[in-house]
Amino acid sequence: MNRKLLTVITEQALERQLIRCVMEAGARGYTITEARGQGQRGLRSADFETGCNIRLEVICEETVARQISTRLHRDYFQDFAMVLYLEDVEVLRPEKFDASGHQ
Amino acid sequence: MNRKLLTVITEQALERQLIRCVMEAGARGYTITEARGQGQRGLRSADFETGCNIRLEVICEETVARQISTRLHRDYFQDFAMVLYLEDVEVLRPEKFDASGHQ
């Protein structure tokens, strides 16, 4: 019944790459909301041409979450504004979120 | 001090029904953000006329969360794009989120 919820907050410019990375790691879906904020790389909002952030959530098995987070660290952490965190969540049809799940 | 945070991601078309269901189950409030994403039922975004998703959060007692999730499963899981998960959260004025709470 338990899965991981991985949340990634990063630059809008990375959306395409991010989705590719998430799906290749075996996640079965994702959810994106528009966000803005501030961090080490300064203010990020529509008011600044550096642009907005996106906030991407993936519910998946722990191994998938670890894999995504490793790849994101390797490829993007150095040059892009990015924050990433993991939580435990309870889902009702866990197989819906598994890399090996049957639809 | 602990309550449940129930998150539902589903089709915008269901907003009215969803709110009705949440409030009838005894929740004292809810928060909605606009979202897009992908899952078993394909891509869902403003770019596709199938439309966007909404992401609804309810902080409530566990029993209320279970009741909402049971009703949503029964009424909508078969025909609508829907994902639903539960987390533990710590709130500061727990009575604000209880079905029996006094305002």
Add this chain to the structure above:
Amino acid sequence: MNRKLLTVITEQALERQLIRCVMEAGARGYTITEARGQGQRGLRSADFETGCNIRLEVICEETVARQISTRLHRDYFQDFAMVLYLEDVEVLRPEKFDASGHQ
């Protein structure tokens, strides 16, 4: 590896004050998404001139989270629509979120 995720849902009018409070308490960043919802103070959405909500997330050390939440309670809970909750999250570079962190 563990930090707190503090989420605040409140009136858009408070954004400036909220950010000030969060940063003064020692948080290293925050993320904001637009939201709407309902609670003790009635319906809040762009459809009503009382206006929308914002949903602010801060990843920080527990002490910082407690301090923010105490200050928000003191200054705004009485007169403003506001909800606030805490969760445990796992982050990968914890020092990125610490009041004393080195960038």
Add this chain to the structure above:
Amino acid sequence: MQLDPVILFFVLGFGAGLLRAEMRLPSAVYELLTVILLLSIGLKGGVELAEADLLQILPRLGTVLIMGIVLGLLAFGLLRLSRALPRSDAAAIAAHYGSVSVGTYAVAVAFLDTVGVAYEAYSAAFVVVLEVPAILLGIILVRGLRPQNGWSDVLHEVFLGKGVVLLLGGLFIGLLVGRQGISDLEPLFIDAFKGFLALFLLEMGLVAASQSGAIRRHGTFLLLFALGFPLLGAVVGAVFAWLMAMSLGGALLMAVLGASASYIAAPAAMRLSVPEANPGLSLTASLAITFPFNVLVGVPLYYAVLSAVYPGAGG
């Protein structure tokens, strides 16, 4: 014949969409354009209504209502006969094709303005009337008289959707203040109409292209239906126009109403009332196939045929 630039905007959008160019208009802009087009069509229609004989027009609204039911039943019958789709999907598609597309209507109006042919602008009232019956029919065909989530949400969606309210509102305002009264509104709602229509079609081209991947997924049967039914619908529309003794321009508008399929009111209503129907199916048909077909081929085609055969067309 002179190329109509608004059509080229659709082509531009469609091409850009196929190449996955990143240029969808924000949904707020799309909504603004829709609001302006609906009000514009309504106002023009209302001004004409103010100058027409209302007593003559009222019974025609009833005739048009019947046309909506005829079209819905025709579509449902054909789809069921083919045995290709379950009842719910057939009914949902029938609801779309018995209803109408305001965007296609706007293109036909622009076409008539360009070729300089007169038409009964009060036909905007027909658009309103046609929004309703086929959708209700579609629900009844599946649910009988008890839709999934009760009638109240559905009726709300159908009668109080943007389409009906703004068209009807524009009609009433035009009717009340007359041609003279709306003169101050003309720069935005009349003079700039084609410009806004161009932007709208640009966006619709992008949307249609984004759906076009789904065509392959849904098979050739859907493609055939979405290309064939408009032709039948156009004939039905033209016959009804003839029954009502409308002009050549009016007959084109009626043909287009018959040929076009809803992609706004119907999808929302069917999603709630017949949720087991696959929304991808009906949307792909109406938005990705029928709409482009009507805009690019249908409107001039129907006009060419009508010019030749419609009584009194001098053809």
Add this chain to the structure above:
Amino acid sequence: MQLDPVILFFVLGFGAGLLRAEMRLPSAVYELLTVILLLSIGLKGGVELAEADLLQILPRLGTVLIMGIVLGLLAFGLLRLSRALPRSDAAAIAAHYGSVSVGTYAVAVAFLDTVGVAYEAYSAAFVVVLEVPAILLGIILVRGLRPQNGWSDVLHEVFLGKGVVLLLGGLFIGLLVGRQGISDLEPLFIDAFKGFLALFLLEMGLVAASQSGAIRRHGTFLLLFALGFPLLGAVVGAVFAWLMAMSLGGALLMAVLGASASYIAAPAAMRLSVPEANPGLSLTASLAITFPFNVLVGVPLYYAVLSAVYPGAGG
């Protein structure tokens, strides 16, 4: 008299809102409309200022500033006398009614254009002046000279809100380039003005309707105040117009400024500075009662009365 179609757009929006039709314009569109209306009013005013005698107008700005304080004090006094509301709510409402509604001003301008009565277009400068004093007064009445979150946020909100900046900006640009200079801007800012105003009022109708449920909740006292104070405010405005020897058209604009209540600058400023005041109360009064009243009844009523009694109106 000829019905003004822009008013009918308000009625349409209000009716649709009461029926809970799903058609609120996206907030981005609402903001675009606001920006265009503010700039449009400012530009027109600036062009007139360029042709007027600035030395004659400057002292009038001071007079109008006094009017704002008079209106605010009047409203506060009446509300406190009635003992129906706590001090904070009375002050917040006073801030709204001493301030002005640009939307109502735009309706009055459109009204004068329609009936063909001349007016001092530089009155747009009065709108700017009136945005400020009542809000500051409202804060001082509760907080004395120490508002909740310090003055800096409040002053920022008041002086650097969209309303003041765009009106003032339009005024300056119009003043600098003159009638000739803005001719290229006319298609968007002048010719299309009434069309944009129509869309704006459609939206305002929807907003007002969405608030109207709150009227019942807040009781008849609020209703009486929100209907009665505009009448008093209109008299005050007309008297000040007479003091400044303005024309009949200008007197209507002043009456409307007196009668109207802010629903943009004041709510935001009061929320931050007097948070214990119930924002529902003042918003319901200004937005759901006074605004519709002025648009539908007030403007023509004030005009009718002024035509009869205003010195030199030939009434």
Add this chain to the structure above:
Amino acid sequence: MQLDPVILFFVLGFGAGLLRAEMRLPSAVYELLTVILLLSIGLKGGVELAEADLLQILPRLGTVLIMGIVLGLLAFGLLRLSRALPRSDAAAIAAHYGSVSVGTYAVAVAFLDTVGVAYEAYSAAFVVVLEVPAILLGIILVRGLRPQNGWSDVLHEVFLGKGVVLLLGGLFIGLLVGRQGISDLEPLFIDAFKGFLALFLLEMGLVAASQSGAIRRHGTFLLLFALGFPLLGAVVGAVFAWLMAMSLGGALLMAVLGASASYIAAPAAMRLSVPEANPGLSLTASLAITFPFNVLVGVPLYYAVLSAVYPGAGG
């Protein structure tokens, strides 16, 4: 000379932005304005192309392509010589300055319309051509022929960005339907052009002001480059115009193309392909320094100089 009001809108926005007034237009509005301006410039250019000798113009496109590379190399060379910046930052900035700003081009077009000087409107095609080469050059200068995330995303971003697609689309539509054909589109796309440009510049002023804090952070070297390179670029542009025997008006447009720096296509492309370059650096230069400089000082300056020295300018 008559003050151009559109420039004053930029000043208004910039001033309001510096004072931190809360009035950014919603991004949906900004996108709508961009779309209209791009289409408008494209349509006007296309109509002129339809009347021009295409065989004469095609080779000029090649010449302009070379200009883009020359500008990019010049910028890169100067930045590397100065040793102030790492290779990646120099390349990213070179990509911005070898490319162009459609907003600045629109201001120059409005300027020529105001002073009544003829120009080769088909230069809109040059804007399209210049969007591409410098960006590719910038990437190659850092990555060689293997950019960070592969070529496909980059090429997609460059060739299928809003700028290229809408300008090119407008050009083709104008070319196909000709001056007569677009007459119905004129109220929105031609007559209202300056009004939309005014709103666009208002917003750009706000944006530029919001970036201006970054100027101090990035030091005087960046300031010098962002003020100095436009002068060099203008000379290069004017020389190329002379090589192509363009008119005085056309020479101003070419000078402006040379002097202006991209702030839409280039930032997006460089972020993905050369992510280690600091995006704040190039954006601050192009958006907060060069854009305001060109709009306020550059355009009239280049024109004044060209009037005096450009062959055949009668200066």
